[in-house]
Amino acid sequence: MNLRQDPHAPPPFATLRLDAISRWFGRVPALRELTIEVARGEFVALLGPSGCGKSTTLACLAGLQPLTSGTIWRDEERIDTLPAERRGFGMVFQNYALFPHLTVQRNVEFGLAMRRAGRAERQAKAREALRTVRLEEHGGKRPAQLSGGQQQRVAIARALAFEPQIVLMDEPLSNLDAGLRVDLRAEIKRLHESLGLTTVYVTHDQSEALSLATKIVVMKDGCAEQVGPPEELYRAPSSAYVARFMGYRNTVQGTVRSVTADGVLVDFGGQSVLGTFMSPGAPAPGRRVVVALHPEDLVPGGAAPRPVQDSAAPGAPAGRVDASVEVIEYHGRTTQVVARTADGTALRVQTDRPLHRGEPVHLYIRADRALVYSDDGDAGELDALAEQVA
Ligand SMILES: Nc1ncnc2c1ncn2[C@@H]1O[C@H](COP(=O)(O)OP(=O)(O)OP(=O)(O)O)[C@@H](O)[C@H]1O
Known part of the structure; x- marks a missing residue:
């Protein structure tokens, strides 16, 4: 994308750091002193079975859930105390979360309106974002007139429209059928690389993690079981649990x-x-x-x-x-x-x-x-x- 830089955007960062974060739901520990570092430009996949704490990690990072303890840092700036809208993250969820009564273009503009962008700027940025996900022809349609894969691309365009430095994605492909999943996976990789994004991506699918990530965090019971580049985890899983997630069936x-x-x-x-x-x-x-x-x-x-x-x-x-x-x-x-x-x-x-x-x-x-x-x-x-x- 080649959009004007948002004057309210935070300055470029080098490292995002989740430092010993814990999140308890009553007496259930969803996250237990989890520490993860994300360098600028990395594609980090959080991989693990249902209930291991992947979505909670993302929600805490986004500011949608409070931490029970621990801190989150963007370089020297502590951000876990900031409200979600001031953290500057783009978010894409599994269920698209599009407004059915708004056109595709208006759906993408919505996130910008929340950030108080003017009308002309909103329209231009939304059009540009739709072009980026190759949906510029579909701006006037309603979400129901698009395929599942196209709707998810609208959700991605909405997240990209305000040029976030960091994009958080929670199982964005899991509602799509197998063919679309592979196509959109390639699209996500292309966007990550061409836009120089930093992406944190939740999945329970090892092939998604292996094909997309530059770093995989295999999670177990709210902790990181092993962290490393895909090749390293594939070649030398540190436990039988990690091996399972690397395809050692x-x-x-x-x-x-x-x-x-x-x-x-x-x-x-x-x-x-x-x-x-x-x-x-x-x-x-x-x-x-x-x-x-x-x-x-x-x-x-x-x-x-x-x-x-x-x-x-x-x-x-x-x-x-x-x-x-x-x-x-x-x-x-x-x-x-x-x-x-x-x-x-x-x-x-x-x-x-x-x-x-x-x-x-x-x-x-x-x-x-x-x-x-x-x-x-x-x-x-x-x-x-x-x-x-x-
Ligand atoms: N709102 C909540 N209230 C109570 N417990 C919760 C809540 N959200 C998550 N949990 C619990 O926290 C733990 C981690 O859940 P989380 O959704 O982060 O796991 P996950 O790895 O994302 O799983 P999935 O792949 O099924 O989404 C689970 O034990 C879950 O039951």
Whole structure:
């Protein structure tokens, strides 16, 4: 956008900092001393299951809810004491929150009217914002005459019209069907980059977080479980919980058999598999652990297995699990398979190899791709998470 700078806009900032913020609802702690830093230009995704505190974080940041304790800073300026309208954030919600009786153009102007912009300025900025989201042809329509994706773009235009430095988005794509979600996701990324925005984005969808964010905050019970760039969280999740959110759909319990120079040998699925221990401290034989495996890292070798080194990193010994193909879901180029081991462990496998129901299959795993965590007794919780994590 190329709009005149709002004279009331706050000066450019370097860092937004949520410092040990807590929010209690009666006796329920929704946020517990959560600290997050957002640098200017970052796209930060708050990722986690329902109830972990994502929306509350955003509401506290926006000034829609008070903090129970903690502070929020824009550089040296404390902003948690400011009312919402003086924090200068643009907000986009899941349900669009458009006025049905106003035209698209007037809906976008509304936010500017709240900020006491004059009529001509309002109209020009709203038109410009609609152009930015590629809806300039639709200004005269009412929201009901637009598709869900278009309505959400109007909501984004409304948030962008007053050129906020920081845009807060709470599950903006979750009411859209799959195709529109992917299109609008690309649009949000384009806007973030081309307008030089700073974005804080709430989602429970790992693919959204991975594709959009420059930094992901995985939240659990009102705290940040791990914070980092998507590649880092994907490569080295700090717990089985984070691994789940990074697409490691298999989190199976096992027992440490031995510890070697190459890694930790774990018994699970009726076999021993070599993996990499990721938790703090050292594993000891007999210790209960959780092994996290990405479906793509379970490579079917068929009845006549390929040599182990085919599926192993140079020098790294591979593990093998034997299972039987139970469920096959065809997804075009790849197939999602549920394979079951002799001891009843279900493993999710993603492969481009044709497999058949009932077929015995050897699944090869690179040692550096079998991530081993100490078992914190939350295996049941992880299974419940599986229901939520795509
Ligand atoms: N207005 C409220 N009154 C009482 N409890 C609340 C209120 N809002 C949130 N909570 C509680 O605070 C916790 C965090 O809720 P929050 O909505 O922030 O989670 P979330 O991660 O955004 O979940 P979802 O993805 O389902 O929106 C939950 O235990 C929730 O029940």
